[in-house]
Amino acid sequence: MKISKERKVQFLSKVYFGVSDNPKDDVNQFDNLEEFLSASIGELRWGSNLETRQRSKIRFSRNFSIVLASFSVNLSFEDIWISMNEDNKINTDVVNEWAELADFTN
Amino acid sequence: MKKYIFTTIFSLVTLFAAYSQNDTDTSFLHKVSTWHLFENRLINVDLKFIDPEKGNFGIDYGFNLSKNIGKSDDNPTKRIDLNLKSKGFVTVTGRNTAQNSIVNELGLVANGFPIGIKGSDIPFETIPFPEAEANPDLISLSSQRASQINSPLWMYADIHLKHETTQDFKDYDIAFGGYLAFSSSLLTGLLDMPFSIFRVSKNNKPRQLDLSIGIDYVTGLENTANATLRDDDNDANRINFKGEWETGIFKNERISFLFDSYYELDAPEMIKVADLDFNYFFQIKLEHILLVKNNSTSKLAIKYTQGELPPNFETGYVIGGGFSIEF
Numbered sequence: 477m478k479i480s481k482e483r484k485v486q487f488l489s490k491v492y493f494g495v496s497d498n499p500k501d502d503v504n505q506f507d508n509l510e511e512f513l514s515a516s517i518g519e520l521r522w523g524s525n526l527e528t529r530q531r532s533k534i535r536f537s538r539n540f541s542i543v544l545a546s547f548s549v550n551l552s553f554e555d556i557w558i559s560m561n562e563d564n565k566i567n568t569d570v571v572n573e574w575a576e577l578a579d580f581t582n
Numbered sequence: 583m584k585k586y587i588f589t590t591i592f593s594l595v596t597l598f599a600a601y602s603q604n605d606t607d608t609s610f611l612h613k614v615s616t617w618h619l620f621e622n623r624l625i626n627v628d629l630k631f632i633d634p635e636k637g638n639f640g641i642d643y644g645f646n647l648s649k650n651i652g653k654s655d656d657n658p659t660k661r662i663d664l665n666l667k668s669k670g671f672v673t674v675t676g677r678n679t680a681q682n683s684i685v686n687e688l689g690l691v692a693n694g695f696p697i698g699i700k701g702s703d704i705p706f707e708t709i710p711f712p713e714a715e716a717n718p719d720l721i722s723l724s725s726q727r728a729s730q731i732n733s734p735l736w737m738y739a740d741i742h743l744k745h746e747t748t749q750d751f752k753d754y755d756i757a758f759g760g761y762l763a764f765s766s767s768l769l770t771g772l773l774d775m776p777f778s779i780f781r782v783s784k785n786n787k788p789r790q791l792d793l794s795i796g797i798d799y800v801t802g803l804e805n806t807a808n809a810t811l812r813d814d815d816n817d818a819n820r821i822n823f824k825g826e827w828e829t830g831i832f833k834n835e836r837i838s839f840l841f842d843s844y845y846e847l848d849a850p851e852m853i854k855v856a857d858l859d860f861n862y863f864f865q866i867k868l869e870h871i872l873l874v875k876n877n878s879t880s881k882l883a884i885k886y887t888q889g890e891l892p893p894n895f896e897t898g899y900v901i902g903g904g905f906s907i908e909f
Contacts, residue, residue, distance in 0.1 A: 479711075487715050494724025500732040500767040502787040505834070509721070519879070521789065524828060524838060526624040526646035527665070527691065527738075528792055531765055534661075534693055535736060539728045546706060546727060547714035561622055580711050 484575040489513060491547065492571060495540045496520060503532055517570060518563030533560040550579040622648040628883060630902030632673070640902060642885070644669040651690075665689045665742075671891065671900075672749040681898040682749040683891035689742030705730050738763040744798070746892040753806050755893045761796020761822065777829045777837065786830025794824045807894040811852040819847040831868075840865040844892065863889035869906060881906040 493512050496504035503520045506512040522529035537556040544551050555577050559570045628642040646667040653661035670684035706727055709717075717723060740761050747754035767790050774788040781787075797819060803809060804816040821844070828838035842863040849859035865888075869881040883906040888899040 483715065487711070487720075490720045491724045494721040495728040497721070497725045497785070498728035498732060499725065499787070500729050500734075500770070501790055502785075503789075505783070505785050505787075505830070507783070507785050521828075521836075523789065523792075524626075524826070525644060526622060526648055526667070527763075528765075528826070529624065530622065530648065530663070530693060531736065531738065531792075532789075535733075535765070539731055542704065542731050543724055543727045546704065546708050548708060548711045 479580050481572075481575050484578065484580060485571055487547075487549070488544075488551075488571045488574050488578065489568075491544060491549075492540065492567070492574075495543050496536060498536075498539060501532070501535055501539070503536060513566075513568045513571070515567055516563065517560060517565050517567065533557065536560065544578070548581045550581070551577060622646075626906065628885065628902075628904065628906045630883075630885060630900075630904035632900050632902040638674060640671065640673040640900070642669075642671050648691075660695060661693050663691045663693060665691055665740075670749065671887075681887060681889075681891055681896075681900055683893070684747050684749055684751075685892065686745040686747075687742050689740050692739040695737040732767065734766060734768050736765045738765075740794075740796070748894065753893050755800050755802040755806055757798040757800045757820070757892075759796055759798030759820075759822075761794045763792065763794035765790045765792050767791075773827060774829050777831050780831040783830065783833045786832075786834060786836075788829035789827065792826045794822075796822045798822060803893075805893075807896065808853065808856075808858055811856055811858070812850050813852065815850045818849065821845045821847065834871055836869045836871075838865075838867045838869070840867075842889075844890075844895070858895055861890040861895040863887070863891050872905075879907070 489509060493504065493506075493509050496502075496512075503522055504512060505521055506515065522532040534557065537553050537560055540556050541551060541553045551574055555574070559565070559573060562570070623646065625645040626643065630640050630642065632638065632640050644667070646665060648666075649664045651662055651664050666688055668684065668686045671681050672684070673682055714720060714723075740763065742757075742759065742761075744757040745754060746757060769791050770788050773791065777788070800818045800820050802816065803812055803818060804814075809816070822842070823845075824840075824842045826838070826840050828836055831837050840863075844861045846853065846859045853859050865885065867883055867885045869883045872880045872882055882904075884901075884903045886899070886901050890897050
């Protein structure tokens with residue numbers, strides 16, 4: 477059965493929020509999902525200089541890809557990483573893009 | 583003359599950096615119009631009011647441009663990036679302030695080597711998508727799984743060429759070297775203990791600790807203020823150790839710490855007598871976000887800095903407060 481884009485977006489949003497709230501590598505300062513989705517990628521707490529920010533995004537992209545795979549959803553590190561470098565992009569828009577790219581296997 | 587060269591280079595690089603637009607149109611003209619030399623950029627400027635003895639007003643700036651030039655097909659976290667960056671502490675009074683310093687750097691960084699966990703070691707079972715979707719605790723489950731696969735230590739490596747100068751460009755040296763850097767969550771809890779007491783927002787949490795250790799071959803020291811102490815020994819090997827960490831306090835405020843130290847191996851005797859073979863720089867910064875708009879963040883910041891900076895390593899301290907802008 478084909479999965480609607482709305483379901484994909486809702487699912488990816490929740491996992492995105494959760495992984496960015498990793499207690500051992502927390503880059504998410506928002507208390508609720510709606511605020512998080514309205515913010516831009518650049519607003520997350522990646523770090524104070526570009527190298528630190530890149531490292532944070534590399535770690536996040538890896539963890540996000542692995543956690544999605546554990547839920548039978550395939551989204552490559554590369555696709556996530558490319559999105560993470562668009563600091564001015566709103567999280568809602570990023571999730572919509574991922575919904576197009578991700579492979580949802582039942 | 584050097585100031586004009588630097589200003590020109592800075593302006594050109596900034597123009598390139600400012601032109602970074604992502605688009606999926608594949609037409610030739612669109613590719614040309616959206617091509618950018620560097621894929622990533624970060625520019626931050628701290629405007630600060632400081633002690634009148636130090637010039638009343640100062641600017642701390644940093645810009646960093648990055649372009650990926652290589653990556654592993656088997657392990658995509660491993661990549662090599664070309665970095666061009668500059669950071670500086672400048673004041674109105676120029677040479678009258680001990681901490682005025684500008685460091686320009688070109689380097690190659692090898693990113694993304696997780697240590698302590700293999701990519702294939704997944705400590706939980708795969709759940710079918712419908713079952714995961716139906717889980718009411720999906721967010722906390724995702725957070726928990728991310729924590730379980732989190733590598734406790736990541737390693738990075740860098741080689742670089744630096745131009746270290748005072749803001750009037752009259753004193754300077756050239757450094758070539760490299761460093762190993764580590765990001766770790768191992769000490770985060772311990773470091774965060776005193777600050778968590780002052781935290782109101784449950785999600786204003788600490789970052790990983792970033793440490794680096796490296797060595798530089800420094801030349802051109804006859805152009806620095808300490809040249810007379812070097813007895814014509816104008817080259818040096820210098821070890822650099824740096825640590826950075828940041829956490830949250832109160833509701834949305836962030837406090838960050840930077841420690842940067844330099845030790846000259848086999849320094850000339852007079853340099854040792856003058857206690858200039860070991861130098862360090864320490865910074866505490868407290869920030870409150872004022873506005874986030876159009877890919878820029880404005881903050882109110884209070885900053886305390888103490889210690890010595892290259893090229894002259896003159897001891898000084900500054901307490902400043904003002905606006906911090908990041909874009």
